[in-house]
Amino acid sequence: MTPSSSRAVPAEAAHRNAAAVLRTVLAHGPLPRLRIAELTGISAGTVSRLTARLARAGQLVELPAVPGPADTGRPRVPLDLPLAATAVAGVHIGLLRTTLGLVDLRGAVLDRLVVPRGSTDPDRVVAELADALDTLTAGQPTRRLLGVGVSTGGWVDTEAGTVAEHGPLGWRDVPLAARLAARLDQPVRLDGLVRALALAEGWYGAGQRVGSLLELFVGNVVGAAFTVDRQIHHGPRSAAGTVAHLRLPGLRGAPCDGGHRDCLQAALADGSVLRLAVAEGLVGPTDPYEELVRRAQDGGAEAGRLLRTRARWIGRAAAALLDLVNPDLVVLAGGPLLTPEYLPDVRAELVRHSALGPAAADRLVPSGLGEHALVLSAAAVFLDSWFSDPLAHADRGATP
Known part of the structure; x- marks a missing residue:
């Protein structure tokens, strides 16, 4: 081992351990140093040195001391993230x-x-x-x-x-x-x-308790992303998840902005569905996608037909991706969440076209991020x- 590489190992360990300390406080709330050491498996001395360094950087703060175990009588000082500052x-x-x-x-x-x-x-x-x-x-x-x-x-x-x-x-x-x-x-x-x-689903949403998830987003763009243990798969030049121009048998759509025909972007994106609605006289040429949703929810049969058809094709796309990647969850986000009444159509097509059959239904969930997604x-x-x-x-x- 060269001198430079021997010095790199402790430095790399310090970075890993510091991440473990902060993530443990994030997950469990305020903790004394000894409890951090127990939860992370890092020695008490190393935890003490790291938390001092993180506190100097303003990445941890000390809270008022609390009574320690009865057998020691020593108060313990919890550490927390600097939420207020x-x-x-x-x-x-x-x-x-x-x-x-x-x-x-x-x-x-x-x-x-x-x-x-x-x-x-x-x-x-x-x-x-x-x-x-x-x-x-x-x-x-x-x-x-x-x-x-x-x-x-x-x-x-x-x-x-x-x-x-x-x-x-x-x-x-x-x-x-x-x-x-x-x-x-x-x-x-x-x-x-x-x-x-x-990433956010893993931190705050539907993916907090699973090992892997596939995010399928259908909005102004169509895309997918795959995570394992909250780690995103990017691939070379971060091109993983580019499914906008994926074609499915029977899918029809005018050319998308990239010039591709009959792809997910051309048929399922909000703008693509809106252009079809304009062509059929269901909304005006300057109306937003939300106006099409409003008219469907007000009982417009033709507007509802367009959105239901899109939901079914989303289900087929989800089936193809589920079978390809086999994640614990497929999380659906974007425009379809404005019309939750069509989610059963998404699930029905997912079950019909996935190799998992009925078991696929429980793999699909809507985003858990809410209005601030x-x-x-x-x-x-x-x-x-x-x-x-x-x-x-x-x-x-x-x-x-």
């Missing part, structure tokens, strides 16, 4: 609007703001986002911003920090993470919307990085 920004850049919010380290949404899209020019989007984030943080003056998690649709190369391709926005190879970090003077972590949703999932992109390697972020918060 810090926040993480979650930003989703959508086709029509940017949704952003502030989230604490346990996923509580502190504030939220929706900014209509003024331009698709990347520099304008960054400027609008920065102004909106200034507005949000001004409302939380006692909190230190730890960093910014950003999600958007299309193909995002997470390692490079670029939006490799986003057809609806007209973006290609946009170095979004670097532009945002320079403008905001904050660490920025970028990922695709569907992978962000899958976009903010939570974007924040989860940064929080996953922060909790996975807290020492890499420690220097920014260290106190003299």
Whole structure:
């Protein structure tokens, strides 16, 4: 072993152990050092040194002492995350609007703001986002911003920090993470919307108690993401989960923005269904997708037929992905959640087309993230990085 490699082993262990300490406090709440050592299997001395380092960085805080076990009489000092003093920004850049919010380290949404899209020019989007984030943080003056998690649709190369391709926005190879970090003077972590949703499901939603899940999102874009033990599979250039142009037997749709015909994006995306509704005179040319949903829920038979047909094709797509990957759960997110009355149609087609048969029905669940899904999932992109390697972020918060 070379001298450099012998020094690397303790450093790597310190990073792993620090992550274990913070994740244990995240999972169990305030804990004294001795209990952290018991739960993590890390020696008490190492826990003491690491927690001191994390406390100096503002990543842990000491709470008032509580009585210890009766046989020792010693009070114990619980450690907790700095919930009241810090926040993480979650930003989703959508086709029509940017949704952003502030989230604490346990996923509580502190504030939220929706900014209509003024331009698709990347520099304008960054400027609008920065102004909106200034507005949000001004409302939380006692909190230190730890960093910014950003999600958007299309193909995002997470390692490079670029939006490799986003057809609806007209973006290609946009170095979004670097532009945002320079403008905001904050660490920025970028990922695709569907992978962000899958991460958040593992932290806060339907995937907290399972080993693996597949997120299937159907909205302005169609995509999928796969996690094992809350770890996202990205693949080379983060291209995993690109199912928008997947074709299924019998699926029909006009060419999508990428020029592909009869693919999931062309037939099932919100915009594709809306264009069909406009062509059939069910909604006006400027109406949003939500108007089609409203008309179906008000009893419009033809609007309901369109949405039910889409639900059935979503079920077939879910069956293909379930059989291919075999996750513990398939989590459905996006536009279909506006019409839960059609989820039985999704499940029926899933059962009909999956090799698992009736057992497949219990594998499909709707997203558990609720109304703040976009903010939570974007924040989860940064929080996953922060909790996975807290020492890499420690220097920014260290106190003299």
